[in-house]
Amino acid sequence: MSDAVSALQRIMLVEDEEDIRAVAELALEAVGGFNLRTCDSGRKALEQLAEFSPQLILLDVMMPEMDGPSTLRAIKETGDFADVPAIFMTAKVQPEEVNEYLSLGAVAVIPKPFDPMTLSDRIREIWEGLA
Amino acid sequence: MADQNSADVARKLALLKMRFREKALCALSSLQQSLSRVHSSGVDSGEILSAYQSLHRLAGSAGTFGYSALGREARELEQIIKPFVEKAPGTHDDVSQFLDQSFMRRVEGLSDMVSGGGSESTPTGSALEEGLRDVAEPMVVLVEPEPDRARSLASALTHHGFIIHSYSGLLDVPERVLVDASAVLVRDSLFSAGGNTFGTDVTLPPIICVGSVDGFDDRYKLAENGADGFFPEPVDVPLLADYIERLIGERLELGKGRVLIVDDDPELLEHYGLVLEDGGMNVHKVRSPSELLGALSEFQPDLVLMDVQMGHYSGPTLARMLRFDPEWVGLHIIFLSSEDDREFQVDALSKGGDVFLTKPISDSFLLRAVRVKCNRARQLAKLASRDSLTGLLKHSLVKQEVGKEHSRCRRFGQDSVVAMLDLDHFKLVNDRFGHRTGDLVIKGLANLLRHRLRKTDVIGRYGGEEFLVVMPDCSLENAVEALQAVCEQMRRISYTSKGQEFFVTVSIGLAPLAAFENGEEAIEAADQALYVQKSRGRNGVSVFGEADIGSAGKVVQCTS
Known part of the structure; x- marks a missing residue:
């Protein structure tokens, strides 16, 4: 993963x-100085992937229509x-759930609530750990 | 500069926290209603699922906004409901296992955790903590060495919905208070004698001097020291409040423009984006013209910055195409090109483009041109939709909003409220003190509504002294509470005209939007409730359908 060592800029x-x-x-x-693109649904994320070309994707788990895991599966397809690393951000952090997300190919899970x-x-x- | 940035972040966080609190209160009240419906009329898997989702959302977000205890409690309640979410409907026994008195009490307790201020200390400390202080109302710093004068001006401004921090000298004002302030009021003699100790950083709040200096040289001195405004004594408080309000409004608009950039050259696109973002603009970048229409409706820009030629697409032709859609007829477009052929520019302009900038263009010039154009675009858009006296939505537009909100709340089964407000005995004010004073009272109520209601509430001027408010996703009780506070505050505002002090009250009628067939009927109902309140002695709030005990023969029945 050669991209991982370069500086992180574009996050979706x-x-x-x-x-x-x-x-x-x-x-x-x-605070972080990143170039952030926000999408309010998995569908929009898929539409904007090519144009924005994120280096890292942050995904909420519970969303209407297409939830986080389905979005990640669609991205993988x-x-x-x-190969873009994905991180789940979720209030659900039971160990078995974390394992489920990691098995989908997520690189990390950040528990909600997060501290801004x-x-x-x-x-x-996390990004540096991927190098 | 780093400090400035973190102060800015803290301020924005504080605003987000406020918004979170309002939404959380509304969400909790509908959660309670939904659970008590389940409790009394049996299980409904849809309602249990939405209760679960609503608790889950709170569990995930409350901590981020400084309500950690609320988040933890919501998490526990969420875990209790969870096993029942996927249960088949009709198993009432199961539900009574969790939906007991103690569970309901805990759900009710959640609201107290929100409304109790929530300023529980967060472990993250300093910066966040600082940012999460409540700033429900705009804060004004007052620097006045004479304690009596300070006290009376502060208390008068408080009634107009400002929070006042009072100091006796310029050097006493702490920097963190200063950066948070919406405006600074300074005794003129302090400012002209000691000079300006605040500096002239553009990010500082506007400085308004108050006093009795007169004459050209004295005022010139104040301007030279960096004062943004001057108010003569004796201070006309409503006029001053309105002045501060306008300064705040101007600052909010400064540099917050939304710009959509279209350029097929990725490096230029990135560069323009950075320049404008650095200048505080909200930027959305599109590389391919074919994505333009989608980006327009999603991003809703004030302005489009477009290259004149992108691949085989011509900018001016794209501009003409955009204007096929009635929504974008008035869209402002700036073309950028190295093309300096006059003929071509005239051609571009005749096709509907607005401004033509010739490359190479310096960053600062680009930023200035975009800023000016953005502000102009905003002002025009506002003029078309806003009432010129109060800056609120015009009659037809606010009515339209009621219609939109009506179908929205019907669709999502939410509670929304329509309120009609009318200033009491307003004709007397106009007759006795003149229209100028009357206008000031109208503006006073408009500003009060802007401060006291939520960002999501839609406020419009309906007629002369009549106002119409739509409160989306809000229970009747919460609406009554918010509007009673408006009445309470309005009647405390002291106006002075022709040497006479007077007060004006307001009467308000409410109606639950979803209970009516359409928006018009709901407005009509709110209007009826308003007249009930007028007959009850004005100065207060009436709800449509509440029995009118006061006057015989005018009992109104609610249809819901």
Whole structure:
């Protein structure tokens, strides 16, 4: 994974809740300095993948229509973006659920609620760990 | 600069927290209603599922906004419901296992955790904590060495919905208070004598001097020291409140424009994006013209910045095509091109484009041009839809909003409320003190509504002294509470005209939107409730359908 050693810039966040998107924008753009693209559904995320070309994808688990795991499966099927590391952000953190997400190919799970002031540090840590 | 940035983040976080709190209160009240329906009329798998989802959302988000205890409690309740979510309907016994008195009490307790201020200390401390202080109302710093004057001005402004932090000298104002303030009021003599100790950073709040200096030289001195405004004594408080309000409005608009950039050159696209984002603009980038229409309706920009030629697509032709759609007829477009052929530019402009900038263009010039154009676009859009006196939505538009909200809340089974407001004895104010004073009172109520209601509430000026408000996703009880607070605050605002002090009250009628066939009927019902309130002695809130005990023969029946 040669991309992982380069600097992380473009992050895509898929999250249906407007408030969480807004706070994540603050946490990742204003605090973290990343280039963030937010999508309010898995479908929109799939549509915007090619144009935005994210280096990392953050996924909420519980979303209407297409939930986080289905979105990740669909991303893996695109081929082009199958290797983009994905992280689940969820309030559900039972061990068996974490295992389920990791088996889908997620690289990490960040439990919700997250702290907006330290979220980008956490993500950078994970990114550096991927190198 | 780093401090400035973190102060900015903290302020935005505080706003998000406020929004979260309002939404959480509404969500919790519908959760309670939904659970008590399950409790009384048996199990409904849909309602249990939505209760579970609503608790799950709170569990996941509350902590982020500083309500950790709320999040933990919601998590526990969520875990209790979880096993019942996938159960087949009709198994009432199972439900009574969790849906008992103690569970309901805990659900009710969640609301208290939100409304109790929630300023529980978060383990993350400093920056976040600082940002999560409640800032429900705009904060104004007052620097006045004379304690009596300070007290009376502060209390008068408080009634207009401002939070006042009072200091006796310029140097006493802590920096973190200063950056949070919406405006600073300073005794003029402090400012002209000691000079401005705040600096002239553009991110500082506007500084308004109050006092009695007169004459050209004195005022010039204030302007030279960086004052943004001057208010003569004796202070006309409603006029001052309106002035502060306008300054706040201007600042909010500054640089917050939404710009959609279309350029097929990825490097230029990235570059323009960075320049405008650095300048505080909200930017969305599109590389292929074919994505333009989708991006437009999703991003809703104030302005489109477009290359004049992208592959085989011509910018001016795209502009003409965009305007096929009635929604984008008024869209503002700036073309960028190295093409400096006059003929071509005229051609581009005649096809509907608005401005033509010739490359190479300096970053600062680009930013300035986009900013000016954005503000202009916003002002025009606002003029078309807003009432010129109050800045609220015009009659036809707010009515339209009621219609939209009606179908929305019908579809999602939510509670929404329509309110009709009318200033009491307003004709007397106009007759006795003149229209200028009357206008000030109208603006006063408009500003109060803007401060006291939620961001999501739609406020419009319905007629002369009549206002119409739509409160989406809000229970009748919450609406009554919010509007009673408006009445309470309105009657405390003191107006002075022709040397006479007077107060104006407001009467309000409410109706639950979903209970009516259409928006018009709901407005009609709110209007009836308003007249019930007028007959009850004005200055207060009436709900449509509440029995009118006061006057005989005017009992109104609610259809729901």
